[in-house]
Amino acid sequence: MALKQISTSQVEMGMFVHSFQGSWLNHPFWKARFLIEDEDRLEAVRQAALDGVVIDTDRGADLPRQDEAPSQRGPALHPALKARNQRMAAAAPQPAAPAPIRAPIPRTASVGVAREFGNARRVAGQARKVISKVFIEARLGKAPRVAEVTPVVEDIYASIERNPYAFSGLMRCKSEMEAIYQHMLSVSALMVSLARQLGLSPQETRTAGMAGLLLDVGVSRLDIDPTALSGGLQDIDEDLWHRHCYVGRDLLAADGEVPEEVLQAVARHHEQMDGTGFPQGLADREIDLISRMAAVCDRYDLLVSGAATGGTMDPAEAMRLMMGREGMFDGEVLARFQEALGVYPVGSFVRLRSDRIAMVIDQDPSEPALPTVRAFFSLATGKHVKAKVIELANCFGEDAIAGIADLSELGLPPAEELREQLLTVGAK
DSSP states (O other), X not given: OOEEEEOGGGOOTTOEEEEEESOGGGSSOSOOOEEOOSHHHHHHHHHSOOSEEXXXXXXXXXXXXXXXXXXXXXOOOOHHHHXXXXXXXXXXXXXXXXXXXXXXXXXXXXXXXXXXXXXXXXXXXXXXXXXXXXXXXXXXXXXXXXXXXXXXXXXXXXXHXXXXXXXXXXXXXXXXXXXXXXXXXXHHHHHHHHHHHTTOOHHHHHHHHHHHHHTTGGGGGSSOOGGGGGTOGGGSOHHHHHHHHHHHHHHHHTXXXXXXXXXXXXXXTTOOTTSOOSSSOOXXXXXXXXXXXXXXXXXXXXXXXXTTTSSOOXXXXXXXXXXXXXXXXXXXXXXXHXXXXXXXXXXXXXXXXXXXXXXXXXXXXXXXXXXXXXXEEETTTTEEEEEEEEEGGGSTTSOOEXXXXXXXXXXOOOHHHHHHHHHHGGGO
16 A cells, blocks of 8 residues: 555546545545546545545556655655554555554643533534434434534534543533433544544544444344433343444445444444454454544443443543453553543542542643542531632642542532533633
């Protein structure tokens, strides 16, 4: 495979398009890999507002030699994409190893958590209508159309670009949304956050978000009450539950436009590195990177939502539990997941050294174990105290996290309601 990035103006008939560089909204193609063999498609590519086009010169035409002067070449191919393709070529015809993981790109939030929390709520409300329609149509046997769900992923991607933590925090709050829909949105957001932390390109990050959104679409075709996801998967027949992986893949494959990476993740998101997963019992190199990511994000959300155990789990406790199961998951992917969300993810309740209860409301990307918290309850007095924001990474020993809080005996509102109150107070 010989890949080269060129500008849209350099695209010619007979070239094989491997991928696009730029927003999904700036071109009419979802299926990026195709041979340009007609004038209409050639013109559509040339007119697209893209940063560039990656062509495969082994499968189609190359640039004319006079156009290959250094000053006229497109920018270098994305390092992660180049390394991945080299690895895939070397491994053929054996299962390709997952893409190498690059160092995360340092990013700062352009919008505060509290402000983006409101934006995220609007995005989730709009997305709910779309995924509800997709799920109902899938139940009737109609393959979901990529064009219908692409805007949902784009909105989630944009929200996380503005603030990496607000959308996932919202998913831990009280919601009237059906459990399956909330799970789909949550996993999509987690996949986008993880992809950013892994240093994947914007296009690859959107693909990961699409995979997360559609992982459980196969549930729509099974004799399973979607509300059962909120009561615990242990009550669902195991053989029946295993079927949702390949049923979902076959349903999406019928659309003909869903990328292979998404289809693989739908089929493999319950596979485990040690070979004990389902439905195929794949292990290690047999599992691609997007599927490894999906296994981590899906499991985390099942734990915190209560679907995995029948009882909701504090995000920090779920993170602690997963970090102790590295053999099940890709160790480096799991480590980057913790970096992306923090040791104590937004929405976690912690006990401070000062004998106060606080909730994590923000993260310091450079200090994953030292988040920003809002203290609101005194264990010494058993009463609420004036809320105080503490940046633990910059408080010079004023306070510290002593452990994960147990709210069960404190007479406080349900955790989901508390999270919403404490996350929105900063926007008022």
